[in-house]
Amino acid sequence: MATVSGSDVRDRPPDTGETPAMVIEVRIPTILRTYTDGARSVQGSGATLRELLDDLETRHPGMLDRIVDEAGLRRFVNVYLNDEDVRFLNGIDTELSDGDVVTVLPAVAGG
């Protein structure tokens, strides 16, 4: 008969109804490293890209506005989930998982 020992149950963290903490690595382009004290990558968490960017904003104020505008992601800022441009996923509502790597790269463009 399968049993669950009492100690196993007590060792579990209390169920607060929150999702477990996740860690997303975010790679920061040169132009935005003024917001990260020069760090090339920072960590954040969020179930979606939008939540992740909001989370980063709490520690790196000002960076959010360089990545998004009222319409969503800025046209000339590319954001990748692992190696996929999020525009081909679900944009700013793209869902994230623990261990994902998000890369921000300004478009190289001009006239």
Added chain:
Amino acid sequence: MLTIRQDLVDAIVAHARADHPDEACGVIAGPFGSDRPERFIPMVNSARSPTFYEFDSGDLFRLYRDMDLADEVPVVIYHSHTATEAYPSRTDVSYASEPQAHYVLVSTRETGPDAGPYEFRSYSIVDGQITEEEINIV
């Protein structure tokens, strides 16, 4: 000042001529901290336009991933103007996002795809300010 090898100048000009009348674009990567352009990387202009250029988003990701792995930076970011002078446009300035890079502009307006005179100029673009710089060809 931009110090650049003659063969890399020739490669940029050849790319600009080949893509004329559309704008050509690309990067010359170099070791981090060296300010020395070494690895010529022509890029596809995903806009395929005579008045606009943009690196394809997937190509851009791979470019930066490869440069990171090799501890390189984009020392030169080049593109061509095909009907106007080799001077940064307002759009060029508004999207310039590599303050350490040398922004090289080539104009093919004189001779298009053919051999002949061309303009080849280099600028730094920092916080919206354009500063032309000397070019030392070695």
